[in-house]
Amino acid sequence: MTVKAPDLIPMSLGTNVKHRIDAWAKVTGQALYADDIRWPNMAYGVLVASPYPHARIVKIDLEPARTRPGVLAAIAGPGSVAPYGIMPSTQDEQAMATEKVIYLGEPVAAIAATTLDAAREAAHHILCEYEMLKPVLRPGVEQARPLIDPVHPERPQKDLFKEVDLEFGDTAEGFVHAFKTAEDTFFYQGSAHVAMEPHSALGYWTPEGRVELVTATQTPHYVQRELAVALGIDTYRIRVRTSVVGGGFGGKSELFPHEIATVLLSRACGRPVKITLSREEVFYAHRGRHPVSMKVKTAWDNNGKIQAMDFQSVLDGGAYASYGLATTYYTGALQTVSYAIPRYHFHAERWYTNKPPCGPKRGHGTTQPRALLEVHFDRVARELGIDPIELRRRNLTPPYSVTVNQLEVGSSGLQTCLDKVESLSNWHARHVRHEPDRGLGFACSTYLSGAGLPIYWNSLPHSGVRMAVNRDGSVQVFCGLTDIGQGAETMLVVLVAKALGINADRIRVHTADTATTPVDLGSYSSRVSMMAGNAVLEAAQRMHQILKDSVCAHKGVEPSQVTQDGEVFHVQGDEAVPFTQAVLWAEEDIGPLTTFGSYTPPKVLGHYKGAGVGPSPAYSFTACVADVKVDRGDGRIRVHHLWVAHDLGTPLHRPSVEGQIRGGVVMGLGEVLMERQVFNPDGRHRGPHLLGYLIPSIQDIPPITVAVVGEPDPKGPMGAKEVGQGPLNPVIPAVINAISDAVGIDLNETPVTPDNVLRALDQQSRRQRL
Amino acid sequence: MSQNLVELSVNGSIQVMWAWESDTLLHVLREVLGLTGTKNGCEAGHCGACTVWIDGIPRLACLTPVGSVVNSEITTVEGLGSWWQERHPSSHYHPIQRAFVESGAVQCGFCTPGMLMAAAALLRDVKFLTDQDILERLAGHLCRCTGYEQIVQAIRQAALTEVTEQ
Numbered sequence: 058m059t060v061k062a063p064d065l066i067p068m069s070l071g072t073n074v075k076h077r078i079d080a081w082a083k084v085t086g087q088a089l090y091a092d093d094i095r096w097p098n099m100a101y102g103v104l105v106a107s108p109y110p111h112a113r114i115v116k117i118d119l120e121p122a123r124t125r126p127g128v129l130a131a132i133a134g135p136g137s138v139a140p141y142g143i144m145p146s147t148q149d150e151q152a153m154a155t156e157k158v159i160y161l162g163e164p165v166a167a168i169a170a171t172t173l174d175a176a177r178e179a180a181h182h183i184l185c186e187y188e189m190l191k192p193v194l195r196p197g198v199e200q201a202r203p204l205i206d207p208v209h210p211e212r213p214q215k216d217l218f219k220e221v222d223l224e225f226g227d228t229a230e231g232f233v234h235a236f237k238t239a240e241d242t243f244f245y246q247g248s249a250h251v252a253m254e255p256h257s258a259l260g261y262w263t264p265e266g267r268v269e270l271v272t273a274t275q276t277p278h279y280v281q282r283e284l285a286v287a288l289g290i291d292t293y294r295i296r297v298r299t300s301v302v303g304g305g306f307g308g309k310s311e312l313f314p315h316e317i318a319t320v321l322l323s324r325a326c327g328r329p330v331k332i333t334l335s336r337e338e339v340f341y342a343h344r345g346r347h348p349v350s351m352k353v354k355t356a357w358d359n360n361g362k363i364q365a366m367d368f369q370s371v372l373d374g375g376a377y378a379s380y381g382l383a384t385t386y387y388t389g390a391l392q393t394v395s396y397a398i399p400r401y402h403f404h405a406e407r408w409y410t411n412k413p414p415c416g417p418k419r420g421h422g423t424t425q426p427r428a429l430l431e432v433h434f435d436r437v438a439r440e441l442g443i444d445p446i447e448l449r450r451r452n453l454t455p456p457y458s459v460t461v462n463q464l465e466v467g468s469s470g471l472q473t474c475l476d477k478v479e480s481l482s483n484w485h486a487r488h489v490r491h492e493p494d495r496g497l498g499f500a501c502s503t504y505l506s507g508a509g510l511p512i513y514w515n516s517l518p519h520s521g522v523r524m525a526v527n528r529d530g531s532v533q534v535f536c537g538l539t540d541i542g543q544g545a546e547t548m549l550v551v552l553v554a555k556a557l558g559i560n561a562d563r564i565r566v567h568t569a570d571t572a573t574t575p576v577d578l579g580s581y582s583s584r585v586s587m588m589a590g591n592a593v594l595e596a597a598q599r600m601h602q603i604l605k606d607s608v609c610a611h612k613g614v615e616p617s618q619v620t621q622d623g624e625v626f627h628v629q630g631d632e633a634v635p636f637t638q639a640v641l642w643a644e645e646d647i648g649p650l651t652t653f654g655s656y657t658p659p660k661v662l663g664h665y666k667g668a669g670v671g672p673s674p675a676y677s678f679t680a681c682v683a684d685v686k687v688d689r690g691d692g693r694i695r696v697h698h699l700w701v702a703h704d705l706g707t708p709l710h711r712p713s714v715e716g717q718i719r720g721g722v723v724m725g726l727g728e729v730l731m732e733r734q735v736f737n738p739d740g741r742h743r744g745p746h747l748l749g750y751l752i753p754s755i756q757d758i759p760p761i762t763v764a765v766v767g768e769p770d771p772k773g774p775m776g777a778k779e780v781g782q783g784p785l786n787p788v789i790p791a792v793i794n795a796i797s798d799a800v801g802i803d804l805n806e807t808p809v810t811p812d813n814v815l816r817a818l819d820q821q822s823r824r825q826r827l
Numbered sequence: 828m829s830q831n832l833v834e835l836s837v838n839g840s841i842q843v844m845w846a847w848e849s850d851t852l853l854h855v856l857r858e859v860l861g862l863t864g865t866k867n868g869c870e871a872g873h874c875g876a877c878t879v880w881i882d883g884i885p886r887l888a889c890l891t892p893v894g895s896v897v898n899s900e901i902t903t904v905e906g907l908g909s910w911w912q913e914r915h916p917s918s919h920y921h922p923i924q925r926a927f928v929e930s931g932a933v934q935c936g937f938c939t940p941g942m943l944m945a946a947a948a949l950l951r952d953v954k955f956l957t958d959q960d961i962l963e964r965l966a967g968h969l970c971r972c973t974g975y976e977q978i979v980q981a982i983r984q985a986a987l988t989e990v991t992e993q
């Protein structure tokens with residue numbers, strides 16, 4: 058038999074990385090997601106969940122389940138030795154509820170068996186008795202109706218989770234002298250991440266008393282840290298590794314009950330245990346977009362320049378804290394980064410309710426206020442008789458400036474983004490088209506390239522990289538970052554290949570393992586390219602120096618006589634030295650080659666309480682124009698085209714950048730037109746499955762024109778800024794503004810359903826008749 | 828009820844196992860045969876991630892009782908390359924796999940196996956593809972990462988390769 062070598066498909070040409078480094082593993086079925094992994098003697102776990110949104114637990118009897126065939130362990134009780142939570146100051150979760158359940162789907166017990174079927178079957182035999190309480194389904198409802206049991210009666214502030222009040226400059230004065238004032242209210246509906254991969258984790262309590270956890274998470278280092286709190290054991294005993302992750306979008310950014318349960322079940326039965334959530338359970342685990350009610354008031358001078366803003370938001374947080382503290386601040390933090398607002402007052406409240414906990418979803422807390430802000434600016438433009446894009450232009454926050462709330466803005470391509478979508482969409486011709494019920498709408502937005510402060514305040518680096526060059530000429534990069542599908546690992550290879558001037562196929566990356574990779578805080582707040590990118594560049598530069606030093610030493614020349622070109626060191630007046638030779642010389646000189654790099658963001662400027670939320674090393678900017686047609690008959694919105702310009706500094710990997718922009722834009726389109734995580738009056742989710750909760754399918758996608766703009770940012774690695782989250786934000790208000798342009802209705806809530814449109818059209822015609 | 832001895836033909840080889848008739852093909856592929864390339868996104872027929880070929884036709888493995896496919900030939904993403912190679916000995920990989928890599932159609936990759944199986948069947952069935960064909964045949968396949976455009980591009984690209992290679 059003759060053996061044919063597989064056809065060679067280069068992933069990269071020289072230092073140029075053409076394709077994602079994980080793509081082949083994913084198209085051949087080789088990539089291992091958590092649920093694909095099976096450890097020897099592994100057991101299967103399931104969670105038993107509360108069928109009620111709010112109830113006292115009277116009794117949980119595990120005994121009948123314990124004797125079912127195949128059952129290895131059944132557990133109930135808090136599970137954790139101490140309450141845990143992602144934000145150190147608001148730790149309020151336990152793995153399983155003990156006295157009370159506070160959302161439908163909250164785990165109360167867990168069971169492990171030899172097969173999944175056996176575990177599922179036995180779970181039905183756990184006897185749970187509850188005493189139902191009235192569910193709290195709206196923020197602050199207990200204030201109006203004091204007889205309702207609060208979600209968290211033990212707290213002095215009851216269900217008011219957090220109240221924030223910040224003022225920068227004298228807002229009242231801005232309103233007194235205004236040429237014009239305006240006011241709008243808006244309700245932004247909650248939504249879910251719906252990563253295609255349901256959460257899954259494998260836990261093992263080893264005979265030596267160590268903990269191994271392999272899980273689909275965006276934040277392995279935080280999971281390790283929270284797990285240490287929850288289990289009450291030393292952090293160093295716990296190793297958390299991230300499997301290949303099938304999408305995150307914020308939904309896998311903290312420790313979840315199923316992750317703890319795998320470890321506890323494993324301790325109870327002595328075997329590794331895997332728990333994979335069902336799609337329904339994912340809707341209950343949630344941590345998705347907060348529903349937010351908002352109100353904005355603005356003051357303007359006669360040139361259409363904003364003088365003051367008052368912004369209020371009320372967040373419906375669901376049952377637990379999650380990232381809610383940060384979310385609350387984020388609903389007020391970035392307004393000033395797009396627009397130069399000289400006086401700003403911000404008030405926010407987040408309330409607990411008997412619903413699955415809300416948390417961070419792509420755009421974390423900035424998506425909701427952005428929708429209102431951009432809709433409001435359009436209405437102000439209309440009243441002032443100024444073109445909507447022109448109104449924005451007059452108010453842009455200048456690059457390299459400091460905002461009134463002490464945020465340091467660096468490079469900004471927002472102006473270019475505006476210009477770009479304005480010309481691409483042929484904006485100024487829109488009113489001569491005369492197609493009835495069709496209109497264009499504009500919006501812009503801004504996002505962080507990583508949060509300026511870590512979740513646990515300390516002065517340690519936010520990202521670390523260890524780099525080794527082996528004798529075989531390979532470059533091994535170790536970094537705690539997590540590729541959740543966005544292409545973070547490819548980004549590392551791109552930067553290392555460029556920085557070392559070597560062929561990209563020499564480079565291998567090892568990521569997301571608390572035992573072998575230096576801490577990177579995780580894939581959240583669009584921080585990875587900025588922070589891990591800068592860290593890996595530092596490690597590469599140090600490696601380059603080592604190699605060059607050895608070339609100089611072995612050739613007996615000065616550094617100025619050596620230049621590098623690709624994989625060759627040119628030595629003045631001597632033979633060139635290949636990269637691989639330089640590696641051998643360097644190892645001869647100093648031993649195995651290892652360097653380190655790390656990144657810590659610049660110091661935060663502001664000193665007020667809450668100043669930690671908002672600062673970032675660099676901000677990305679986006680502008681969007683939507684072209685829509687409204688069907689007056691059935692209220693349906695058809696989006697004909699979207700133009701999106703995004704300023705991300707230097708694009709590091711074009712296909713990934715384009716993919717992130719398109720993916721974010723389409724997720725935004727889903728949020729504005731179809732998605733909602735909503736509940737019946739009895740607290741049940743209206744449709745915890747993919748027919749009840751619709752996300753965009755391939756048939757829902759209009760043509761989308763993507764423009765990548767901007768200049769290299771001085772703080773970004775090779776000038777790069779974020780692209781993972783920002784492009785979602787302007788889509789929602791752009792579509793709403795386009796609807797207003799098309800048929801003259803002002804919509805004040807999301808999603809824009811045909812019902813809402815018909816109601817607004819109806820009100821409009823009644824007003825016209827009056 | 829008891830388990831039956833089930834004989835399945837998967838990716839060209841015969842597999843014999845004990846299974847419940849009601850076990851889904853998805854369960855058998857992933858848990859019994861260890862072919863984890865086929866993904867479980869919902870177990871309810873809503874997402875398309877579990878799509879495999881049953882006698883060449885794309886089907887949802889999560890809705891297929893294993894008892895109903897004992898006389899059928901099953902192809903999963905792991906077998907797509909060999910399926911292609913049997914017909915085009917010069918390559919281990921189906922052009923759609925290469926096109927997905929080259930077009931940036933893969934992000935998290937969880938929808939990818941199902942997408943590939945649907946797309947490969949489409950390429951096989953329809954000689955001169957229109958975008959409308961692509962939209963129709965991929966309508967049941969959800970992707971949360973890509974916004975679909977690069978997936979459509981990949982299928983267009985593969986359609987060209989296939990035509991030129993023949």
Ligand code: FES
Nearest residue numbers: 870872874875889
């Ligand atoms: S897993 Fe079969 S359609 Fe979703």
Ligand code: FES
Nearest residue numbers: 935938970971972
């Ligand atoms: S690539 Fe992630 S779901 Fe399609």
